[in-house]
Amino acid sequence: MTVTIIGVGLIGGSLALALKDNGLAGKVIGVESNNHHAQRALELGLVDEIKTLTEAISSSQLVVLAIPVTQVMQALPSVLDHVTNQVVMDVGSTKEGVIAAVTNHKNRSRFVATHPMWGTEYSGPEAAQHQAFREKATVICNREESDGEAVALVENLYRQLGMHLLYMNAKDHDVHVAYISHISHITSFALANTVLEKEKEEDAIFELASAGFASTVRLAKSNPATWTDVFRENRENVLDVLNEHISQLRKFKASLEKENYEYLEELMTNANKIKRILK
Amino acid sequence: MTVTIIGVGLIGGSLALALKDNGLAGKVIGVESNNHHAQRALELGLVDEIKTLTEAISSSQLVVLAIPVTQVMQALPSVLDHVTNQVVMDVGSTKEGVIAAVTNHKNRSRFVATHPMWGTEYSGPEAAQHQAFREKATVICNREESDGEAVALVENLYRQLGMHLLYMNAKDHDVHVAYISHISHITSFALANTVLEKEKEEDAIFELASAGFASTVRLAKSNPATWTDVFRENRENVLDVLNEHISQLRKFKASLEKENYEYLEELMTNANKIKRILK
Numbered sequence: 265m266t267v268t269i270i271g272v273g274l275i276g277g278s279l280a281l282a283l284k285d286n287g288l289a290g291k292v293i294g295v296e297s298n299n300h301h302a303q304r305a306l307e308l309g310l311v312d313e314i315k316t317l318t319e320a321i322s323s324s325q326l327v328v329l330a331i332p333v334t335q336v337m338q339a340l341p342s343v344l345d346h347v348t349n350q351v352v353m354d355v356g357s358t359k360e361g362v363i364a365a366v367t368n369h370k371n372r373s374r375f376v377a378t379h380p381m382w383g384t385e386y387s388g389p390e391a392a393q394h395q396a397f398r399e400k401a402t403v404i405c406n407r408e409e410s411d412g413e414a415v416a417l418v419e420n421l422y423r424q425l426g427m428h429l430l431y432m433n434a435k436d437h438d439v440h441v442a443y444i445s446h447i448s449h450i451t452s453f454a455l456a457n458t459v460l461e462k463e464k465e466e467d468a469i470f471e472l473a474s475a476g477f478a479s480t481v482r483l484a485k486s487n488p489a490t491w492t493d494v495f496r497e498n499r500e501n502v503l504d505v506l507n508e509h510i511s512q513l514r515k516f517k518a519s520l521e522k523e524n525y526e527y528l529e530e531l532m533t534n535a536n537k538i539k540r541i542l543k
Numbered sequence: 544m545t546v547t548i549i550g551v552g553l554i555g556g557s558l559a560l561a562l563k564d565n566g567l568a569g570k571v572i573g574v575e576s577n578n579h580h581a582q583r584a585l586e587l588g589l590v591d592e593i594k595t596l597t598e599a600i601s602s603s604q605l606v607v608l609a610i611p612v613t614q615v616m617q618a619l620p621s622v623l624d625h626v627t628n629q630v631v632m633d634v635g636s637t638k639e640g641v642i643a644a645v646t647n648h649k650n651r652s653r654f655v656a657t658h659p660m661w662g663t664e665y666s667g668p669e670a671a672q673h674q675a676f677r678e679k680a681t682v683i684c685n686r687e688e689s690d691g692e693a694v695a696l697v698e699n700l701y702r703q704l705g706m707h708l709l710y711m712n713a714k715d716h717d718v719h720v721a722y723i724s725h726i727s728h729i730t731s732f733a734l735a736n737t738v739l740e741k742e743k744e745e746d747a748i749f750e751l752a753s754a755g756f757a758s759t760v761r762l763a764k765s766n767p768a769t770w771t772d773v774f775r776e777n778r779e780n781v782l783d784v785l786n787e788h789i790s791q792l793r794k795f796k797a798s799l800e801k802e803n804y805e806y807l808e809e810l811m812t813n814a815n816k817i818k819r820i821l822k
Contacts, residue, residue, distance in 0.1 A: 383754075383755065384754075430747075430750055430751070432747075440745065440747070440748050443737070443741050444748060444751045444752050444753065445753050445755055447738075448760070449755065450792070450795050451759060452759055452814070453795070453811050453814040454792045454794075454795055454810075454814075455726065455788060455791075456813075456814035457810065457813055457814050458722070458726065458791045459723065459726075460813065461787065462787070466715075466719065468719070470723070470820045471709055472660055472680060472709070472723045473723050474660045474661070474662070474679070474723065474724050475663075476662065476724055476727050476761075476762050477724060479727075479758050479759070479762070480727040480731055480758070481727070482759075483755050484811075484814040484817045485815060485818050485821065488808045488811035488814075488815065489808065492807050492811065499799055499802070506796050506799070507796070508737050509733060509734060509737045509792070510796070512733040512734075512737045512740070513729070513733045513785065514789070515736075516729050516785065517785050517786070517789070520774060520782050521782065523778070525771050528771050531732060532732050532763075534736055534739065535731070535732040535736050535739070536763065537735070538735040538763045539764050541749045542757050542760060
């Protein structure tokens, strides 16, 4: 099959590689508004050719939107305008806004809303990786709003990439990712800013940076434009989680201020329950 | 040389292995108040024998305290009481309190205050690892208060383990580790509690846990007793950093509440400067 990928950055580029590596796409066409990225995607062999949106759609059986979520919301209606019997899917980090943008579109049922749970802190075509999605989860949202045959194509594709599938409505998805992904990014960004602020006075501070620091701050290297977009789209859920997180931090603060070390230890013993989840 | 290690958990056990693997200790004697840990340390080959404190000190050239910092503060004066020409070192996470506990001790100069910057979220003798300290930093604090020959022995030991040395006064050390290690643990513990709180309503939440989440929450598996001890000992510095961190998080919150996405992106662009440090 010929696949069009709109946006050949970290996710789009990695998906292009995965589709080729697994024999799922004979040809991958890239659509890319950034000329430098388009050029690099060709040079790196992520895509076979770069075309305009309408040319690309008419030559493809599957169209994947791998651009930031607000751009998906803008582009998706016109992508669906051009669709005859193609399947269209997105891979964005939030789902409610994207689905709402095409709810009444005559070709809504050709669109499958998905979110493969993989990413790194890097961005652009150079960040694309082989074997990126293997053994991770993909969420498919509001499956009942898509044609059964379109869903089957997308499910089969993800399974062939070694992913397992989860089904959720868009609303629940957006709440869950706020907890399981978005807040981790905010804490990392904020932690980096905390330490960078101190570094202005104490230039030796990073000489001590340990593996624990590297692990908690890694996500602070993530792309600001991408994440502004994600946080804007999932604003209410992210604010809820951020408030809860600040209130959890305040418990640590209060226990230290009051020198209530029994309570402090209790807070950490509770946090240890995460061992059930993270092996 | 014969080395006594007081406390054969994660750090003491790993140090025992490193000393043997690198031919630095012909014999390692363990001193361990937890009988089960003592037994496991023998079975795992971390130590050659278990002895009482006074027996162990008199048979050794080097004594290492690898117990939680508050226990170091209690034990160190009596360890120094028994010292003739042995070198004593600790490996604790905070340094001001430990050094203050022996400032006026007649054998103070036999003690070298150190902090090897390595650890994992696991604890106990079973968590001990070979090659643990390689390519990490060790801080030596208040070097001028220790005998030159004692410092030389400790420096040589750490260099042979593949570590590079940093020198700092205890006060600066404790500020720096609050920024570079302690706050990371608090944010991880608090993040785990944030998500575990939500899990009470939504049991599917962890199905989506991604690599980013695993990375930021990893430290929440750390030992509560150990970290209560560290936070107690470094209370004022940790509170300073925690306040700064909460205020950094509030900037994210304010920018989202006011829908000031330009400022939000600016905050993340600033955080990206961490790339200079974390490759």
